[in-house]
Structures are given as structure tokens and as C-alpha cells.
Amino acid sequence: xxxxxxxxxxxxxxxxxxLGKGRxxxxxxxxxxxxxxxxxxxxxxxxxxxxxxxxxxxxxxxKPVIIMSVGGKGGGGAxxxxxxxxxxxxxxxINENCNxxxxxxxxxxxL
Amino acid sequence: xxxxxxxxxxxxxxxxxxLGKGRxxxxxxxxxxxxxxxxxxxxxxxxxxxxxxxxxxxxxxxKPVIIMSVGGKGGGGAxxxxxxxxxxxxxxxINENCNxxxxxxxxxxxL
DNA sequence: ACTCGTTATATTTATAGATACATAACGATT
DNA sequence: AATCGTTATGTATCTATAAATATAACGAGT
Numbered sequence: 269x270x271x272x273x274x275x276x277x278x279x280x281x282x283x284x285x286x287l288g289k290g291r292x293x294x295x296x297x298x299x300x301x302x303x304x305x306x307x308x309x310x311x312x313x314x315x316x317x318x319x320x321x322x323x324x325x326x327x328x329x330x331k332p333v334i335i336m337s338v339g340g341k342g343g344g345g346a347x348x349x350x351x352x353x354x355x356x357x358x359x360x361x362i363n364e365n366c367n368x369x370x371x372x373x374x375x376x377x378x379l
Numbered sequence: 380x381x382x383x384x385x386x387x388x389x390x391x392x393x394x395x396x397x398l399g400k401g402r403x404x405x406x407x408x409x410x411x412x413x414x415x416x417x418x419x420x421x422x423x424x425x426x427x428x429x430x431x432x433x434x435x436x437x438x439x440x441x442k443p444v445i446i447m448s449v450g451g452k453g454g455g456g457a458x459x460x461x462x463x464x465x466x467x468x469x470x471x472x473i474n475e476n477c478n479x480x481x482x483x484x485x486x487x488x489x490l
Numbered sequence: 491a492c493t494c495g496t497t498a499t500a501t502t503t504a505t506a507g508a509t510a511c512a513t514a515a516c517g518a519t520t
Numbered sequence: 521a522a523t524c525g526t527t528a529t530g531t532a533t534c535t536a537t538a539a540a541t542a543t544a545a546c547g548a549g550t
Binding site: 305306315319338339340341342343345 | 525527528529530
């Protein structure tokens with residue numbers, strides 16, 4: 269019966285969302301499957317939504333995040349750039365640090 | 380053209396939201412107006428939504444947050460308890476601290 | 491008993507966001 | 521040029537949440 273403090277964090281650029289938890293999940297699924305459609309299916313997300321998220325991320329990030337290829341052997345695929353992987357890593361660690369920080373902040377109070 | 384990190388925080392009890400930014404705004408408006416309907420109008424929120432938020436807060440908090448009175452002189456009104464006021468204060472300060480924390484975390488990275 | 495402005499509550503309507511569906515485009519391989 | 525599995529993109533349909541609307545209940549004061 270105690271209070272818990274929760275948070276959501278995300279990274280913006282010029283007022284638009286670049287990265288949040290959902291997009292990080294998508295990036296991880298892309299890395300695991302090598303395909304946008306398979307990643308979407310794995311997450312129970314529509315392909316269209318996954319696709320528009322990748323567009324938004326590539327458009328807004330300082331460097332490309334995902335490389336998409338159409339046609340050819342296997343029909344195509346999607347891969348993360350090394351910049352995309354570092355985006356995942358920093359987001360995850362900051363998120364963890366934030367949760368720890370908030371928990372200690374709350375325990376200092378007398379609610 | 381730099382990244383900014385944003386966050387939303389809230390306090391839960393047993394999986395249910397007790398307090399977030401919107402509810403804090405509502406509590407402030409109640410304190411200022413002394414009335415739930417006026418507070419809702421001030422925030423551009425429907426009365427019904429404001430009312431159900433107060434129910435949720437009073438139900439989930441360890442102590443009452445808002446005292447409502449019906450009928451009588453002036454028709455009734457709503458007031459914050461001192462516990463409600465302390466809820467506002469701690470939420471606001473933790474929120475500010477969190478923003479500062481996240482900003483310093485992001486500047487440490489090389490994105 | 492009547493008035494007043496408020497709280498209390500149910501029902502209906504709107505709106506936005508996601509989802510489903512459909513189809514085109516792509517290009518290496520055969 | 522036919523095939524294949526993927527990316528690319530538009531359109532239509534749900535659906536869940538919020539908002540609007542309507543009405544009842546309340547109780548101190550007159």
C-alpha cells in the first residue's frame with residue numbers, strides 16, 4: 269500500500285519525438301529480425317505504423333538510424349546503423365538511471 | 380538542432396494513477412477557485428472529468444486530498460486538505476529535479 | 491417551501507488515433 | 521520476363537477516450 273513513482277522519457281528534436289520506449293522496442297526488433305515487417309509482427313504492431321516510425325526517426329535524427337532496402341534477394345530488409353545502436357544504448361541507460369533517481373527522490377518524502 | 384530530453388512522471392498506488400501533471404493542475408485550480416466546476420472551466424476541462432479525477436485521488440491516496448461540500452450557502456464548494464497541498468509540493472519539486480537530472484544525463488552523451 | 495449555485499451521475503455524441511485492408515513498387519535471382 | 525518476399529503508400533473501418541448534454545440531488549439562507 270505504498271506509493272510508487274513512474275516515468276516516461278523521450279528524446280525530441282525541434283518539438284518532434286525522435287525516440288521513446290516504443291521506438292526503442294521497434295529498433296530492437298529490427299535488429300533481431302533484419303526485417304521491418306517481421307519486427308512489426310513480433311511487436312503486434314501494424315506494418316504501416318512501424319514504417320512511419322522508421323521514417324520519422326531517420327528524418328529527425330542527426331544521422332541515419334535504419335537502412336532499408338527494397339527488392340532483390342530475400343525481397344529486401346532493414347538494418348540498424350551503428351548510430352541507431354548507440355541511440356538504443358543511451359536511451360536504455362538514461363531510462364534506468366532516471367527510474368533509480370526518482371525512486372530515491374520519493375523515499376526522501378513523507379507521503 | 381540539438382536533442383532535448385523530456386519526461387512525464389506520475390505517482391501510482393497499486394497500479395492505479397494517483398497523481399500526475401494534469402491532476403496537479405486541477406488541484407491548483409481548485410485551491411485558487413474554491414470550486415470544482417470553476418476549476419474545470421478554468422482548465423478547459425469537462426466538469427465530469429474533473430469530478431472523476433477528484434474521486435480517484437481521494438479514493439487512492441492514503442489520506443483525503445479534497446473535501447467536497449454539496450448544497451448550502453453558495454451551493455457548495457471544494458477545498459484542498461493540507462495533505463493535498465503537500466502532494467502538490469512534492470510532485471512539483473520531484474518533477475523539476477527530474478528534468479534537471481535528465482538534462483545533465485543527456486549532455487554527458489555524444490549523440 | 492422556494493431559491494441558488496454547486497456537486498453528482500447517466501446517457502449520448504464527437505473526435506482522434508490506431509488498425510485493417512488493398513495494392514503498387516522494387517530488384518536480385520532464375 | 522517471371523518469381524519472390526519485402527518495402528511503400530493510400531483508403532476505409534474500428535475503437536477507445538474524451539466531450540457534450542441533460543437532469544437529479546443537496547442544504548444553508550430567506
